[in-house]
Amino acid sequence: MHVDCGTLVDGDGRVLEDARFRVEDGTIVEAGPREEIDTEGDRIDHSGAVVVPGFVDAHVHMQGLRTMDPRDWALADETACAARATADCRRLLEAGFTAVRDLGSSVALGLREAVESGDVPGPRIYTSGRSISQTGGHGDAHFLPYEWSRGGGLGISELADGPDECRKTARKRIREGVDCLKIMTTGGVLSEKDSPGQAQYTDAEIRAFTEEADRVGIPVASHAQGTEGVLAALDNGVDTIEHGFYLDDAAVERLLETDATLVPTLAIMFRIVEEGADHGVPEYGLRKAEEAFEAHVESTRRAYEAGVPVATGTDFLGPELIPHGENALELELLVEEIGLSPVEAVEAATGVAGRTVPDDVGALTPGAHADFVVLGSDPRDGIEAVRDVETVYRAGERVVPDR
Numbered sequence: 103m104h105v106d107c108g109t110l111v112d113g114d115g116r117v118l119e120d121a122r123f124r125v126e127d128g129t130i131v132e133a134g135p136r137e138e139i140d141t142e143g144d145r146i147d148h149s150g151a152v153v154v155p156g157f158v159d160a161h162v163h164m165q166g167l168r169t170m171d172p173r174d175w176a177l178a179d180e181t182a183c184a185a186r187a188t189a190d191c192r193r194l195l196e197a198g199f200t201a202v203r204d205l206g207s208s209v210a211l212g213l214r215e216a217v218e219s220g221d222v223p224g225p226r227i228y229t230s231g232r233s234i235s236q237t238g239g240h241g242d243a244h245f246l247p248y249e250w251s252r253g254g255g256l257g258i259s260e261l262a263d264g265p266d267e268c269r270k271t272a273r274k275r276i277r278e279g280v281d282c283l284k285i286m287t288t289g290g291v292l293s294e295k296d297s298p299g300q301a302q303y304t305d306a307e308i309r310a311f312t313e314e315a316d317r318v319g320i321p322v323a324s325h326a327q328g329t330e331g332v333l334a335a336l337d338n339g340v341d342t343i344e345h346g347f348y349l350d351d352a353a354v355e356r357l358l359e360t361d362a363t364l365v366p367t368l369a370i371m372f373r374i375v376e377e378g379a380d381h382g383v384p385e386y387g388l389r390k391a392e393e394a395f396e397a398h399v400e401s402t403r404r405a406y407e408a409g410v411p412v413a414t415g416t417d418f419l420g421p422e423l424i425p426h427g428e429n430a431l432e433l434e435l436l437v438e439e440i441g442l443s444p445v446e447a448v449e450a451a452t453g454v455a456g457r458t459v460p461d462d463v464g465a466l467t468p469g470a471h472a473d474f475v476v477l478g479s480d481p482r483d484g485i486e487a488v489r490d491v492e493t494v495y496r497a498g499e500r501v502v503p504d505r
């Protein structure tokens with residue numbers, strides 16, 4: 103088939119008027135100005151619309167959670183979580199998100215299988231499985247008896263300490279078939295007894311994770327908020343920095359030198375600071391989010407202005423405060439708060455976010471999955487156009503019909 107577009111934003115730096123791309127077996131085979139591309143197969147006419155690659159949210163949790171208090175997460179029934187996460191999959195697809203990188207979930211591996219087999223409509227899921235934290239770290243359920251928390255008290259994470267145990271836990275994830283690893287090299291906001299500035303894991307522990315990941319060719323993402331934990335992650339081979347609240351010039355320089363991508367996850371921070379108190383975010387979470395908020399925005403701006411690749415990631419989990427389906431908020435915040443142009447924000451949500459997963463998503467270029475979104479208005483006239491989703495295609499098949 104071939105698809106005629108009014109405007110094509112290809113996710114790889116090109117914006118073309120009167121464009122066309124051709125799809126074979128769910129994959130893009132050529133794309134460019136209309137007169138240069140063959141008209142083989144059926145014609146799909148979007149010649150009056152803006153076509154962009156399917157959006158990628160590079161930091162989500164497909165855990166079907168519905169409250170903001172980690173105490174509830176520890177008690178949540180996993181089968182109910184999985185069932186609710188299937189509804190979240192549909193919401194993501196309807197919002198134009200055709201791929202997500204899940205960075206901490208106990209149900210995402212099964213969900214990935216159900217989506218791939220066609221039983222559940224949803225985005226492509228690339229998952230770390232459970233994230234990995236040190237004892238007392240960001241992924242620990244500090245309020246539970248240690249024995250309960252150790253193997254996965256919060257559902258979305260488990261604990262490992264010392265280089266040997268870290269290595270073994272990485273191997274357990276790889277054995278499960280994960281697409282990446284997710285570790286925690288600093289404390290965080292929604293963990294009771296640590297802080298975003300506190301570094302977690304030693305160099306040797308971080309290296310144990312990145313060495314095992316390198317052996318099988320998968321990337322490592324680190325929850326890293328304070329400067330020290332960001333630098334430790336980068337110095338020891340981590341590929342993406344999640345959150346990055348406190349990035350000084352040295353940290354920005356190091357991000358550039360190591361070719362790392364920043365996934366700032368502004369959306370969850372804005373939602374917690376603006377409305378978290380009404381949605382049951384614990385007092386310690388509200389306090390820590392407010393403390394870090396300004397630095398977080400400034401750090402993201404500093405990294406963007408220096409040329410660090412910035413990918414969209416919402417850190418959405420499913421509760422009403424941070425629901426799947428409203429993930430386009432991150433694109434809006436990148437424009438309104440950080441200063442990206444609308445086309446740059448679309449690229450952050452397509453090409454840049456797509457490069458955080460080991461697959462060819464997020465671009466309408468030869469070899470990529472033919473996942474694309476038809477917008478009812480032009481993002482260049484206002485970023486809110488990314489919510490004006492008319493039609494969504496995944497692997498060249500229409501999955502969300504015209505409204």
Ligand SMILES: [Zn+2]
Nearest residue numbers: 161205206417
């Ligand atoms: Zn997260």
